[in-house]
Amino acid sequence: xxAQIWFVLAMLVVVILARGVxxxxxxxxxxxxxxxxxxxxxxxxxxxxxxxxxxxVLVMPPLLYSTARRSSLLAIRANLRPxxxxxxxxxxxxxxxxxxxxxLVVPGMPLAVGLVLGAAVAPPDPVAALSIGRRAxxxxxxxxxxxxxxxxxxxxxxxxxxxxxxxxVGGAFSWTIASGLFLLAVAGGLAVGILxxxxxxxxxxxxxxxxIANAVSLAVPFxxxxxxxxxxxxxxxxxxxxxxxxxxxxxxxxxGASRLQTGAVWEFVEYLLEGFVFLxxxxxxxxxxxxxxxxPLSIVVAAAAVSVGAVLLVRPLWLVIxxxxxxxxxxxxxxxxxxRLRGRELVALSWAGTRGVITLVAVFAVPLTTxxxxxxxxxxxxxxxxxxxxxxxxxxxxxxxxxLLRRLRLRINRAEVEQLRNQARLATIDAGLARVDDLVAVDxxxxxxxxxxxxxxxxxxxxxxxxxxxxxxxxxxxxxWTEDYEAAIAARRAVINAQREELLRWRDAGRLPDASLRIxxxxxxxxxxxxLDR
Numbered sequence: 100x101x102a103q104i105w106f107v108l109a110m111l112v113v114v115i116l117a118r119g120v121x122x123x124x125x126x127x128x129x130x131x132x133x134x135x136x137x138x139x140x141x142x143x144x145x146x147x148x149x150x151x152x153x154x155x156v157l158v159m160p161p162l163l164y165s166t167a168r169r170s171s172l173l174a175i176r177a178n179l180r181p182x183x184x185x186x187x188x189x190x191x192x193x194x195x196x197x198x199x200x201x202x203l204v205v206p207g208m209p210l211a212v213g214l215v216l217g218a219a220v221a222p223p224d225p226v227a228a229l230s231i232g233r234r235a236x237x238x239x240x241x242x243x244x245x246x247x248x249x250x251x252x253x254x255x256x257x258x259x260x261x262x263x264x265x266x267x268v269g270g271a272f273s274w275t276i277a278s279g280l281f282l283l284a285v286a287g288g289l290a291v292g293i294l295x296x297x298x299x300x301x302x303x304x305x306x307x308x309x310x311i312a313n314a315v316s317l318a319v320p321f322x323x324x325x326x327x328x329x330x331x332x333x334x335x336x337x338x339x340x341x342x343x344x345x346x347x348x349x350x351x352x353x354x355g356a357s358r359l360q361t362g363a364v365w366e367f368v369e370y371l372l373e374g375f376v377f378l379x380x381x382x383x384x385x386x387x388x389x390x391x392x393x394x395p396l397s398i399v400v401a402a403a404a405v406s407v408g409a410v411l412l413v414r415p416l417w418l419v420i421x422x423x424x425x426x427x428x429x430x431x432x433x434x435x436x437x438x439r440l441r442g443r444e445l446v447a448l449s450w451a452g453t454r455g456v457i458t459l460v461a462v463f464a465v466p467l468t469t470x471x472x473x474x475x476x477x478x479x480x481x482x483x484x485x486x487x488x489x490x491x492x493x494x495x496x497x498x499x500x501x502x503l504l505r506r507l508r509l510r511i512n513r514a515e516v517e518q519l520r521n522q523a524r525l526a527t528i529d530a531g532l533a534r535v536d537d538l539v540a541v542d543x544x545x546x547x548x549x550x551x552x553x554x555x556x557x558x559x560x561x562x563x564x565x566x567x568x569x570x571x572x573x574x575x576x577x578x579x580w581t582e583d584y585e586a587a588i589a590a591r592r593a594v595i596n597a598q599r600e601e602l603l604r605w606r607d608a609g610r611l612p613d614a615s616l617r618i619x620x621x622x623x624x625x626x627x628x629x630x631l632d633r
Contacts, residue, residue: 228453
């Protein structure tokens with residue numbers, strides 16, 4: 100037990116170092132962790148093998164829920180057609196393409212076994228691509244498409260995978276039954292997700308305590324997943340739907356203290372889970388190649404090459420075909436010409452299809468035997484092919500995605516984004532001033548207090564107007580600040596630091612209890628967070 104604890108602590112140190120190094124060199128820490136795990140797999144020492152059931156139940160629900168909470172339900176709804184195309188139709192096309200091609204190069208492989216591999220490698224895991232894209236300033240619509248695809252494609256892939264496994268182990272197959280099971284899984288997942296989100300919304304008045312709210316928030320993805328799976332529906336889809344709705348309603352139903360604390364907790368949970376999972380991906384190499392000794396090298400190489408080639412080619416082909424359909428057909432589908440992606444956007448979206456943990460979880464969960472008691476055919480081969488697909492896409496596409504975005508010159512107009520945010524801030528100032536007038540009119544506050552509140556709001560409005568003036572001077576769409584503005588921000592930071600130091604002097608002199616120090620310091624911390632983040 101002690102040795103295992105030390106091993107886990109060592110992994111934590113690696114995750115921390117990868118985060119720091121990745122931030123300095125501009126590489127997502129998930130890719131670095133995969134490479135570190137791969138290198139560690141080649142040297143003697145204890146290894147952790149990926150447990151598919153543990154990952155599906157303990158890791159995937161909180162990761163999906165965390166991502167869904169911070170996603171935009173309105174943006175996904177506005178881009179629903181392309182997201183459904185990517186997360187449902189493209190996943191199915193990839194699964195059947197990989198399955199059919201692999202069975203052609205592997206003599207005697209049943210199509211159902213090929214579809215097991217195809218369903219496993221079909222869903223992209225966009226963690227690395229989104230990390231790079233956000234840092235590189237990828238346009239918001241591409242971020243929404245990649246994020247929405249990553250949220251919804253797992254449900255399609257895992258449902259297809261379950262049907263393929265059932266056929267491969269000896270169950271009867273019917274297209275009608277398979278389609279019905281798929282639709283029932285989707286409908287059940289939607290129903291459970293909506294129900295959980297509505298229950299959370301009704302329970303919000305009783306969750307004013309931030310600690311209780313955090314405890315409930317951490318339990319929601321697990322409860323949602325388990326309930327959906329218990330009724331044989333899509334637990335993944337249920338968690339995503341619940342997360343999207345809870346995140347959308349958080350502004351109306353959560354207190355400020357709960358929202359700040361819950362956001363910080365989920366950011367930390369997501370960081371740790373992603374770190375350990377991607378570190379585990381690299382360590383799976385020995386278990387993946389262990390059973391390949393009986394397979395001819397030519398068959399192994401051909402199967403892996405076909406799997407990787409199909410995954411890399413089907414995505415851009417699908418995007419080109421669906422985007423360049425005749426204008427008349429696009430109109431029938433309700434797609435406006437302004438919504439169609441440009442060539443550079445298609446290239447970027449094509450290269451964002453990195454695979455990850457869900458692919459390995461799927462192939463590692465393949466049964467060892469069929470219903471007849473015979474070994475599952477080609478189990479080790481499809482595990483190896485899936486592992487190669489993950490490495491090639493995660494490391495290869497991940498490391499080249501940022502240079503590709505720079506060459507394509509796909510960058511968000513940061514100045515416009517900041518101007519919109521400042522306009523919203525100024526609108527809140529106007530709303531606050533109007534509410535002060537209302538309170539004065541009904542004698543809720545006196546003139547002196549009203550004047551003090553107005554002065555504070557006016558000072559904030561002056562800062563926002565100064566920021567707007569600096570943003571309008573941007574020629575290339577990137578955010579630049581004048582020296583006077585940056586000097587003012589630096590001065591305010593210096594004042595806040597001086598206030599913190601004075602509180603510490605009071606505490607050290609015995610004039611201020613630690614409990615009061617923490618409260619007052621938190622007030623200064625919140626004030627500092629409103630300053631410009633460099």
